[in-house]
Structure formats: structure tokens, C-alpha cells
Amino acid sequence: MCGVVGVVDYDTPPEHRRELLQAMTETMACRGPDADGLWFGPSVGLGHRRLSVIDPEHGQQPMTARHQGRGAAITFSGEIYNFRELRAELITHGHQFRTACDTEVVLRGYLQWGAALVERLNGMFAFAVWDEQTEELLLVRDRMGVKPLYYWPTAAGVRFGSEPKAVLADRMLPRRVGAEGLCEVLDMVKTPEAAVFTGLSEVRPGQLVRVGRGGVRRQTYWRLEAREHTDDLPTTIGTVRELLADTVTRQLVSDVPLGTLLSGGLDSSAVTALAALSGPVRSFSVDFRGAADGFASDAVRREADAPYVRELARHVGADHLEVLLDSPGLTDPAVRAAVLRATDLPPAYWGDMWPSLYLFFRAVREQVTVALSGEAADELFGGYRWFRNPAALRAATFPWLTSGSARYFGGSSLFQPGLLDKLDLVGYRAARYAEAIAEVPVLPGESDTDRRMREIGYLNLTRFVQTLLDRKDRMSMAVGLEVRVPFCDHRLVEYVFNVPWEMKSFDGREKSLLRAAVADLLPRSVVERVKTPYPATQDPGYEGVLRAELTRVLGDPDAPVLPLLDLDRARAAAGRATGAVSRPYDRGSLELVLWLNSWLTEYEVTLDL
Structure with a gap:
């Protein structure tokens, strides 16, 4: 893994920007705790922080190489899972390698194939390559957007980095947020390329960004495509198993x-069981102290994870560790400050999940440097309730924001009605939804049902999953842990995306294909288990701390969030008694106000509304 940064300035020699580049690089220390480096060339400076995973003794970055008179430099973040095959192919073209790491494979692949290299890569990655001959910078992000990459075009070039904080280290860039940026914060839409701060953009998944003397050009190298699915059900199940097994092995x-x-659910259990086929496996789960004994089911979480986790671990012989958290840890000011520094934005929903994931990953990092996760299976195989909710499927909006699900992702109830009207959240959401639907590929002759389910799948794979991948990336890299996501392998995504819905749900349940593909590896209880989301604390003490903090904020005349709030509602929320069990969807408004206030304060944000 790693953190990448860089400056392109066609007017000023980058050596004059050494102090800036060093500051940008230092912001990425958490992503790369093992080593750092700077490199300067004509009109460019690259920075790198390294988390050593492949060939730890070598592979220092930024890295340079030459081949047949052509030279290039790279700063790379991520993992290439087919780098060994590519390395062997490049050797046949006369390339001589100095290291055994995947970064050199990407660099020499660029020297051999140019930008077309990206079509050969299997992995999660975000990198920048400087071409010495053309004096052009190439920014590249993986197909599913597992690894982040941001950039800010300037009059003379660009600033870029793995996270917004790296770019914002240039204090000459204003920290301003307009109405559309605030809509992105307040609503669960996750518009591709939008990065909240005015002037900042995110490289879209599957996109190349070229920076040259003529400015910035964007190019899509991968997108989901509609293809006819001709395999029968047994073949489809077998193909899913084959692709997933190969992905996990890689x-x-x-x-x-x-x-x-x-977690004891189908997705993570499948990954763990497949990993165990290759040898002894270590696994990690998270829960809250006392949750197993005092668990209270609700509309989202019907049962505790722990019994299923333990059964799966025994079943595959995993060396398992349960990480137990508590409310004092979640509300620790130092932990919440670390979460905010990692995200650079107010956490979008269910704020306790961010500090809990941070603490979980911190504990995991004490044992391992790399972990495999089951993220993205629900979006790919249809695991969420809205895939089977007729009202959500009919609605002309994002299905997770319909009446049956919106309460889990909302949080704007304490803001001034006038502010919400001015922002026009409803109109903004409608516009973003229309844009997304217009992108969905069409398969001629497809039934209305399959057409709509293709749209729902596309929305989940290009919008919803991005929020989860961002959360996992920021919280894991904040502690120097690399998390890999097998269900984001583009071969698997391309295949399953085109399977008709009738086949995806052939047994009338969620994730029918995945369940059938891995059933022989899992205990029956796990195979039959109904989806349960990531655990959230039910401790009323946690919500009590939030209400006390909101009271403090309301009493601070300098709190930047105050002008945005309906103060009467906010005071009522702060004084409301907490029930015997705290439910995450009941405290979303509290979380968002507190995170937003901290963000406006710490990042010195100016709102242009």
C-alpha cells in the first residue's frame, strides 16, 4: 500500500517547491509508515510514503527506470495481483528488473505499453507516472475505486495526492465548500469525481487523467458493460466459485x-474459508463488550455476530482473535480526532462505525499488516433489502434513500429548513440520480425487470459501494493496515453484473449465486444466515455522550455549525432522554452535526452558500 503525492508546475522549477512537496508527503505518513522519498524532474516533483508489503527490502519510491532511451518515474499505491505474469512478459521484451516488487512492473509496463498498461492490470491501485519524453503526468485509479486519488488543477499544472489533506497541504489553495459540496456531505449520493472542496476533484474509478502543458484531459479506460449472459445456472455458479477462488488466492x-x-456473515466467511484452503489462516472479528449477552435485535440487526464467527473459525481451523470495543473508546476525543484527520470530511452516516472501525483496524494492525475483507459482495450479488423491496425498485431515486432505508443514511433533521431549501437537496439528489441512470449500459432485448435490476446493480456498484470502500480505506490506512477486497476483482464484477436477476435470486433469497458457490465450504448455519450489517454499539451511554457534546456545542457562540442549525430542534435533541438501547439510526442527526462542527473548525472551511 502507500501514500502518493506530487506537484506539476510548468512555470516554476519543482525544486523550489521542495518544502511544499515534503509537507504534502508527510501528511501521508500513516499510509506509509515504513519509508519516504522525494524525486524531482523538469516541471515535476513526486513524493511517496511506503507501507512495505511486497519485497520490503527494495522497491523504494519514487522509482525511476529507462528502456530503449525512454525514461519515466512513478509514485505508486496499491497492489497488482498479476504482477508476476506481467514481469515475465516484460522480461521477454528485454526489461531487466532491479527489484521483485510490483511497482517496478507497473513502471516498466508503462515504458513498454504506455497508458495501455492499465488494461493489463489486475489489482487495486492509484498511481502517477511522469513521462520524461512527453513531459506529461498520468494519474491512474483502479477500476472499482478501491484506492483513492485526488487532484487540483492549477494555472501551471496540478497538485495531487492519495487523500485531500495531501493536496490541501498547499496553503495557497483555498478551503472553500459550495452548495454542491455541502450536498455531497449531507446526502448519501457519492457523485463520481466530486470531492466536496471547491477546486478539488477525485480521479474516477476506471479513469486516466493526463496533465500536460495544455491542461488536464480525462479518459475512461474501463466501465461496466452490458453483455448477454449465455451460461446456464450450474455453469454460472461454478464460474463464480472459480473466479472468487482465483481472486482470493492471488x-x-x-x-x-x-x-x-x-463477521460470521456469508461474504467474509467465504473469503476466510477460501483463504484457509491455501494454508493456515488468521482471522479477526469486532464486537462490543457485553453485546453477546445483552444484544437487542432491531429492524437491521436480528442477531449477534459472535456465535457465527466462532463456528466459522472452528470450521476452517482459523487462528481467531475477537476485538472487543466499548463506548469510552468510541468517544475518546483522540480517537475521534484521528478519524476526522483520516477522512478529511465529516463521516457520512452512522458516525460510531468510523471510530469503531478505526479501533478494530488498530488492533488488527498489531497482529498483521494485510487483511482480506468481504466488502462489495452485497452490491455485486444483491444482498441489501432494497434489491427486493418493490417500493424501492419503483422509486425514481437511489434505492437506499427510499422510505424503507433512508433513515439509516439521513442526518439533516437538525438543520435549518431554510438552509435545506437553499441547498435544494431534493433537486440535487434527483439530478445526480438522473446522471447515474443515464450511464447504465443497455442490453437490447432485455426484459423490463432485468433492465431495472441492472440499473439497481449499477447504482450500487458505482455509488453506494464507494462510500464503504472509502470508509474502509481511510480507517485502515490511518493505522497502516492494507485491506484487500476480493469481491472488487474486475473479472468477477464484469461477470456477475451481467447475470440476469432471475438467476442471481434463483432460490428466492439474497445472494443466491454466492451462497451456492461457497456452500460446501461453510457450516450450514452460516450458509443460511440472513444478512446482518457491521455491528454498531447499542450502549445508551454512547448516545448520552453525544447529547452532552451537542449541548456543549450549542453553548459555544463561536461554534461554526450554529448558523446552519435549527436551534430549537437541536436543543430538544440534546435534552432528549436516551432509551434503554441506543439505535444507530436514531442518532444520525447528532453524529452529523458534531462531525460537521469538528470538520469546519479543524479544516478552517469557508462555506460559500
Whole structure:
């Protein structure tokens, strides 16, 4: 893994920007705790922070190489899972390697194939290549957007980095947020390329960004395509198993300790069981102290994870560790400050999940450097309730924001009605939805049902999953842990995206294909288990701390969030008694106000509304 940064300035020699580039690089220290480096060329400066995973003794970055008179430099973040095959192919073209790491494979692949290299890569990655001959910078992000990459075009070039904080280290860039940026914060839409701060953009998944003397050009190298699915059901199940097994095997390659993240659900259990086929596996789960004994089911979480986690761990012989959290840890000001520094934005929903994931990953990082996760299976195989909710399927909006699900992602109830009207959240959401639907590929002759389910799948794979991948990336890299996501392998995504819905739900349940593909590896209880989301604390003490903090904020005349609030509602919320069990969807408004206030304060944000 790693953190990448860089400056392109066609007017000022980058050596004059050494102090800036060093500051930008230092912001990425958490992503790369093992080493750092700077490199300067004509009109460019690249920075790098390294988390050593493959060939730890070598592979220092930024890295340079030459081949047949052509030279290039790279700063790379991520993992290439087919780097060994590509390395062997490049050797046949006369390339001589100095290291055994995947970064050199990407660099020499660029020297051999140019930008077309990206079509050969299997992995999660975000990198920048400087071409010495053309004096052009190439920014590249993986197909599913597992790894982040941001950039800010300037009059003379660009600033870029793995996270907004790296770009914002240039204090000459204003920290301003307009109405559309605030809509992105307040609503669960996750518009591709939008990065909240005015002037800042995110490289879209599957996109190349070229920076040259003529400015910035964007190019899509991969997108979901509609293709006719001709395999029968047994063949489809077998293909899913084959692709997933190959993906997990590829992602087990590491020169440092590795494990899996296990919830006891179908997705993470499948990854852990497949990993166990290759040898002994270490697994990790998270829960809250006393949750197993005092668990209260609700509309989202019907049962505790722990019994299923333990059964799966026994079943595959995993060396398992349960990480137990508590409310004092979640509300620790130092932890919440670390979460905000990692995200650079107010956490979008269910704020306790961010500090809990941070603490979980911090504990996992004490044992391993790399972990495999089950993220993205629900979006790919249809695991969420809205895939089977007729009202959500009929609605002309994002299905997770319909009446049956919106309460889990909302949080604007304490803001001034006038502010919400001015922002026009409803109109903004409608516009973003229309844009997304217009992108969905069409398969001629497809039934209305399959057409609509293709749209729902596309929305989940290009919008919803991005929020989860961002959360996992920021919280894991904040502690120097690399998390890999086998269900984001583009071969698997391309195949399953085109399977008709009738086949995806052939047994009338969620994730029918995945369940059938891995059933022989899992205990029956796990195979039959109904989906349960990531655990959230039910401790009323946690919500009590939030209400006390909101009271403090309301009493601070300098709190930047105050002008945005309906103060009467906010005071009522702060004084409301907490029930015997705290439910995450009841405290979303509290979380958002507090995170927003901290963000406006710490990042010195100016709102242009």
C-alpha cells in the first residue's frame, strides 16, 4: 500500500517547491509508515510514503527506470495481483528488473505499453507516472475505486495526492465548500469525481487523467458493460466459485503477516474459508463488550455476530482473535480526532462505525499488516433489502434513500429548513440520480425487470459501494493496515453484473449465486444466515455522550455549525432522554452535526452558500 503525492508546475522549477512537496508527503505518513522519498524532474516533483508489503527490502519510491532511451518515474499505491505474469512478459521484451516488487512492473509496463498498461492490470491501485519524453503526468485509479486519488488543477499544472489533506497541504489553495459540496456531505449520493472542496476533484474509478502543458484531459479506460449472459445456472455458479477462488488466492500473496476480517456473515466467511484452503489462516472479528449477552435485535440487526464467527473459525481451523470495543473508546476525543484527520470530511452516516472501525483496524494492525475483507459482495450479488423491496425498485431515486432505508443514511433533521431549501437537496439528489441512470449500459432485448435490476446493480456498484470502500480505506490506512477486497476483482464484477436477476435470486433469497458457490465450504448455519450489517454499539451511554457534546456545542457562540442549525430542534435533541438501547439510526442527526462542527473548525472551511 502507500501514500502518493506530487506537484506539476510548468512555470516554476519543482525544486523550489521542495518544502511544499515534503509537507504534502508527510501528511501521508500513516499510509506509509515504513519509508519516504522525494524525486524531482523538469516541471515535476513526486513524493511517496511506503507501507512495505511486497519485497520490503527494495522497491523504494519514487522509482525511476529507462528502456530503449525512454525514461519515466512513478509514485505508486496499491497492489497488482498479476504482477508476476506481467514481469515475465516484460522480461521477454528485454526489461531487466532491479527489484521483485510490483511497482517496478507497473513502471516498466508503462515504458513498454504506455497508458495501455492499465488494461493489463489486475489489482487495486492509484498511481502517477511522469513521462520524461512527453513531459506529461498520468494519474491512474483502479477500476472499482478501491484506492483513492485526488487532484487540483492549477494555472501551471496540478497538485495531487492519495487523500485531500495531501493536496490541501498547499496553503495557497483555498478551503472553500459550495452548495454542491455541502450536498455531497449531507446526502448519501457519492457523485463520481466530486470531492466536496471547491477546486478539488477525485480521479474516477476506471479513469486516466493526463496533465500536460495544455491542461488536464480525462479518459475512461474501463466501465461496466452490458453483455448477454449465455451460461446456464450450474455453469454460472461454478464460474463464480472459480473466479472468487482465483481472486482470493492471488490476494494472499504477501511478504508480511496477513489475515482476514470475519463477521460470521456469508461474504467474509467465504473469503476466510477460501483463504484457509491455501494454508493456515488468521482471522479477526469486532464486537462490543457485553453485546453477546445483552444484544437487542432491531429492524437491521436480528442477531449477534459472535456465535457465527466462532463456528466459522472452528470450521476452517482459523487462528481467531475477537476485538472487543466499548463506548469510552468510541468517544475518546483522540480517537475521534484521528478519524476526522483520516477522512478529511465529516463521516457520512452512522458516525460510531468510523471510530469503531478505526479501533478494530488498530488492533488488527498489531497482529498483521494485510487483511482480506468481504466488502462489495452485497452490491455485486444483491444482498441489501432494497434489491427486493418493490417500493424501492419503483422509486425514481437511489434505492437506499427510499422510505424503507433512508433513515439509516439521513442526518439533516437538525438543520435549518431554510438552509435545506437553499441547498435544494431534493433537486440535487434527483439530478445526480438522473446522471447515474443515464450511464447504465443497455442490453437490447432485455426484459423490463432485468433492465431495472441492472440499473439497481449499477447504482450500487458505482455509488453506494464507494462510500464503504472509502470508509474502509481511510480507517485502515490511518493505522497502516492494507485491506484487500476480493469481491472488487474486475473479472468477477464484469461477470456477475451481467447475470440476469432471475438467476442471481434463483432460490428466492439474497445472494443466491454466492451462497451456492461457497456452500460446501461453510457450516450450514452460516450458509443460511440472513444478512446482518457491521455491528454498531447499542450502549445508551454512547448516545448520552453525544447529547452532552451537542449541548456543549450549542453553548459555544463561536461554534461554526450554529448558523446552519435549527436551534430549537437541536436543543430538544440534546435534552432528549436516551432509551434503554441506543439505535444507530436514531442518532444520525447528532453524529452529523458534531462531525460537521469538528470538520469546519479543524479544516478552517469557508462555506460559500
